[in-house]
Amino acid sequence: MDCVQLFLVDAFTTSAFRGNPAAVCLLPEVRPTEWMQKVAAEMNQAETAFLYPDDGSLRLRWLTPTVEVDLCGHATLATAHVLRELDAQGQLPKFLEPYWRNAGLRVHSRSGVLAAESSAYGITLDFPVTPAKAISVPDGLANALGVTESQIRFCGQSAFDYLVELDSAARVRELRPDMKMLASFPVRGVIVTATGDTSDHDFLSRFFAPAAGVHEDPVTGSAHCALAPYWAIKFGRETLFGFQASSRGGHVRMELRGERVALSGRAVTVSRGTLLV
Numbered sequence: 001m002d003c004v005q006l007f008l009v010d011a012f013t014t015s016a017f018r019g020n021p022a023a024v025c026l027l028p029e030v031r032p033t034e035w036m037q038k039v040a041a042e043m044n045q046a047e048t049a050f051l052y053p054d055d056g057s058l059r060l061r062w063l064t065p066t067v068e069v070d071l072c073g074h075a076t077l078a079t080a081h082v083l084r085e086l087d088a089q090g091q092l093p094k095f096l097e098p099y100w101r102n103a104g105l106r107v108h109s110r111s112g113v114l115a116a117e118s119s120a121y122g123i124t125l126d127f128p129v130t131p132a133k134a135i136s137v138p139d140g141l142a143n144a145l146g147v148t149e150s151q152i153r154f155c156g157q158s159a160f161d162y163l164v165e166l167d168s169a170a171r172v173r174e175l176r177p178d179m180k181m182l183a184s185f186p187v188r189g190v191i192v193t194a195t196g197d198t199s200d201h202d203f204l205s206r207f208f209a210p211a212a213g214v215h216e217d218p219v220t221g222s223a224h225c226a227l228a229p230y231w232a233i234k235f236g237r238e239t240l241f242g243f244q245a246s247s248r249g250g251h252v253r254m255e256l257r258g259e260r261v262a263l264s265g266r267a268v269t270v271s272r273g274t275l276l277v
Contacts, residue, residue, distance in 0.1 A: 002011065002276075002277050003218070003274040003276050003277065004025060004027055004274065004275050004277060005025070005026045005096050005267060005273075005274060005275075006023060006024070006025050006026075006043075006272075006273055006274060006275040007023065007024040007026075007078075007082050007271065007272050007273075008021060008022075008024075008043075008045070008270045008271040008272075009021065009022055009023075009024055009078035009082060009267050009268065009269050009270065010025055010083055010266070010267060010268045010270055011074035011077045011081070011152050011219065011221075011250070011265060011267045012074055012080045012219040012221070012244070012246075012250035012251060012252055012265035012266070013092045013093065013219070013249075013250050013251075013265075013266065013267070014268065016267050016268045016270050017148060017248070017263075017270070018217060018249060018250065019074070019219050019248060019249070019250040019267070019268075020046060020073075020074040020217065020218040020219035020220070020244075020248065021045050021046070021218070021270070022041040022045055022046065022047050022048065022049060022074050022079075023039075023040075023045045023047075023048040023049070023075075024048075024049045024051070024075070024076035024078050024079050024095060025048060025049065025050045025051070025084045025275065026052075026082070026096065027050060027051065027052035027053055027096075028048060028052065028093070028095045029050065029052060029179060030052050030054060030059070030233070031050075031052075031237065031277075033068070033156055033203060035204065035277075036048075036061065036063055036068075036186075037063055037068070038041075038048050038194075039063075039275065040063035040065055041065045041066070043064055043065075044069070045065075045101065046074075046075075046214045046217050046218070047062045047063065047064055047069065047075040048062070048064075048075070049062055049072070049075035049076065049078060050062075050063070050081045050098075051079055051090060051093055051107070051208070053096075053099070054108065056108070057099075057107075057108050058096075058099040058107045058108065059107060059108050059109070059134065060076065060079060060107040060108070060109050060110075060114070061109070061110070062075050062076075064212050064213045065212055065213045067112075067169060067212055067213065068110075069188070069212065070109075070110045070111050070160065071109070071110070071111040071127070071128065071130075071222040071225070072221065072222055073125060073158070073220065073221010073222045073223075073224065073225075073252075073263055074220065074250075074265075075123060076107075076116055076122065076125055076221055076270075077116065077123045077221060077263075077265055077267055079112060079116070080104070080105060080116035080117070080118075080123045080125075080144065081122075081123055081267035081269070082269065083096065083100050083105060084118055085269060087100055087103075087147035087251070090224065094169045099168060099224070101110075102117070102132075103117060103118040103175065104117030104118065105117075106117060107153040109183075111127075111128060112213075114126060114127060119264060120219065121253050121264035121265070121266070122264060122265050122266030122267065123264065123265065123266070123267065124219075124262050124263070124264040125221065125263045125264070126257075126260055126261075126262060127221070127222070127225050127260065127261055127262075127263055128225065128226065128259060128260060128261075129225050129226075129228060129229050129256070129259055129260065129261050130158040130159040130160060130222070130225040130226045130244045131158060131160075131179070131230070132156030132157055132158040132161075132163035132226045132230055133156055133157055133158075134154065134155070134156045135155055135156055135157050135228075136155070137149055137152055137155045138155075138162070138185060140181060140184075140185075140261070141162065141164070141190070142157070142192040143178075143181065143182075144177055144178050144181035144182045144185075145164065145175060145177050145182075145190070145192065145209075146175060146176055146177060146178070147166060147171065151163040151166055151167050151171060151203055152164055152166060152167075153166065153167055153258045154167070154230075156226075156230070157187065158191075158225075158226040160188040160189070160222065160226075161186065161187050161188050161189045161190060161191050161209075161226065161229060162185065162189075162190045163188050163193065163226050163227070164190060164191065164192045164193070164194070164196045164237045165193050165194060165230075166192060166193070167244075168194055168195075169173070169194045169195060169196060169197035169204055170197070171194065172192050172193065172194045172204055172205070172206055172245060173204070173206075173245050175192060175206060177190075177208055179208070179210040179215050180210070182208050182210050182211070183210040183211040184211075185211070186276070187211075188209055188212055189207055189209030189210075189211070189212060189214075189217070189220075189223075190206055190207070190209075191205055191206075191207050191220075191223045191226060191227065192205060192206050192208070193205040193206075193227060193230075193231075196243065199203055199242075199250065200243065201240065201241045201243035201251065202231060202235055202240050202241050202242065203221075203231050203240070203242055203245075204242065204243045204244070204245045205224075205225065205227055205242060205244050205245070206244065206245055207220040207221065207223045207244065207246075210249075210270065216248070217246070218244065218245055218246040218247070218248040218250060219244040219249070219250030219252065219265075220244060221252065221263050223244075223264075224242055224252050224254055224261070224263055225244060225261055228240060228242075228254040228256055228261045228263075229256065229261070234254050238252075238253075238255060238256040238257075239253075239254065239255045239256075241253055241254070244247060250265070251265065252264070253265065254267055259271060
């Protein structure tokens with residue numbers, strides 16, 4: 001019976017059982033998408049990352065328990081964190097050795113070529129920005145979030161999600177959305193944000209994606225690809241600090257670099273084992 005290495009990692013945190021958990025599966029070769037989807041459902045995490053060599057390059061895919069997604073920050077950070085730990089322990093699989101260079105890697109994905117590397121901030125990801133274009137508040141969105149339209153300061157749509165700024169951090173923290181209503185909108189999810197309310201972050205946010213099988217994501221790297229350009233204009237600087245105010249919570253450092261954004265955070269390996277296949 002074959003087996004592959006499987007890890008559970010808490011990303012965008014320095015403490016276990018905080019941040020955003022992701023499963024990371026290291027494959028010596030590609031497996032059928034149907035198999036990956038079954039593994040992701042079995043892991044039952046917001047995302048499971050699958051990393052494997054593919055025709056001379058390295059490919060990274062992300063699957064929720066129900067669908068494949070185009071971009072996932074925390075599972076990418078978790079993947080780079082796993083490779084860094086394995087390399088430090090002299091246990092990096094031989095099939096990955098050619099791709100882990102100078103404490104970093106480049107991967108091909110559904111969102112193009114992405115990079116991740118060790119840095120002073122833990123792991124730094126090089127992702128594309130996905131700015132939100134202003135739109136009128138879609139019918140029913142305020143009601144689905146449990147707010148009034150007068151409490152919405154901005155509504156926009158990025159490549160993946162709606163971005164909604166509310167009038168206070170307290171309102172963001174207290175949201176109890178109607179998940180069935182949110183799942184009916186034609187987007188991956190809804191990012192809700194406001195100016196920060198403590199000294200360790202500039203802004204806070206929450207992310208809801210019931211249509212993708214994730215009611216509330218604990219810390220969403222890809223959401224910060226839209227949050228970074230939005231808040232950079234408001235703060236007048238390119239380096240920002242965000243806090244995702246889920247029950248687990250997590251911090252993301254952002255640095256805008258033109259049409260790219262560097263997302264940085266730390267991670268903790270919670271478990272490690274083998275998947276029998």
